[in-house]
Amino acid sequence: MREQILEDAFAFSQSLTKRIGETLSQQFGKVQAQHKPDGSLVTDSDQWADEQIRSAIASQFPDHGVLTEETVHIFPDKEWCWVIDPIDGTTNFTRGIPVWGISMGLLYRGVPVFGYVHFPILQQSFHGFWLTGSGLSGENGAYRNGEVIKSSPDEPSQSHLFSLCARSTSVFKQSLPCKTRVVGVCTYSFLLVASGAALGAIEAIPKVWDIAAVWAIVQAAGGKFVPQTPTSVFPLEAGVDYGKKPLPTLVVSRSELISVFQPLVQEMG
Structure with a gap:
């Protein structure tokens, strides 16, 4: 049952971020931002995406908690919890710089075991499973657009x-x-x-x-x-x-x- 949640989380995140990303792409570079108390920026697009993601999680995973940048900051007492950034890179988003994304992490007992980040304008989607030490069974793996990615084994140099x-x-x-x-x-x-x-x-x-x-x-x-x-x-x-x-x-x-x-x-x- 728990392992099935991870499979469902991947399909859910892929579909949801694609849908939200299509709408945000139409607003990209066209919205005005306001300053939050901490000095960071927020737009109507951030708030819309936040609401869409929270609503979708509540419908698909009603037993899961949610923590998001724009609304819910207190970590709930839940076995499973999503931690969301509806637009990571709001400054880039408002200024027409194409590096910004929708970030969704799924935590099991307070530790991330799955992540999905979609960059609509770049047409890049990253996801990964990290189950080591979680007590969950399954394979670890990291992917970009469905292809396996690995960190570099190289030594530092001025070409890195x-x-x-x-x-x-x-x-x-x-x-x-x-x-x-x-x-x-x-x-x-x-x-x-x-x-x-x-x-x-x-x-x-x-x-x-x-x-x-x-x-x-x-x-x-x-x-x-x-x-x-x-x-x-x-x-x-x-x-x-x-x-x-x-x-x-x-x-x-x-x-x-x-x-x-x-x-x-x-x-x-």
Whole structure:
């Protein structure tokens, strides 16, 4: 029964994000944004997509909890819970920059076991299953448009990439072993590592909805999450408000590169 939920989650996420993505693509670059109290942006499109996703989950998985960027920030006391970012990359979305996506992570007992992220304009969809340590049976795997992806086994060089966020540019004070890129979308930045395009990525202030889906995909592809907090992000705790909890995170393509990049990002700030 539990394993069937994962199969159903994949089909559900694929269909739902495609439908929502078609509507959002028509609004792309045409909407105005407002500032939320934390300084991030929100549009009517974010709120519409949030409502559509919550409604669909309630219909398809009535026993599942939901935590989303735009409305519900308290993690529920549920065995299964979806963690949603209806538009990751709202600034890009409003400015006509095509890197933005719809992110859906499914957590089992507070830990992500499935993730799906759809980038409508790029026509790229990533998904993955990460069941290690969950007690669920099944195969791990990470995919882009249905094809297996793996993180890179390469050593750092000036022909390889490391991804930054806008708030982590103080890393430039260090001597970096790779070229850098800033894509402006947390999920895509981490998925560059999962797909082998980058050897590492740092995000200074992501929230749980930026991480939940890619947590499963990156690890299934062979990458490693390195929380820049005293404790791990997961499992999430019931009753905790995650709306204002920044979760600085380093992702690397393999464990051997933790010692390469960790000293560099520790100098942020």
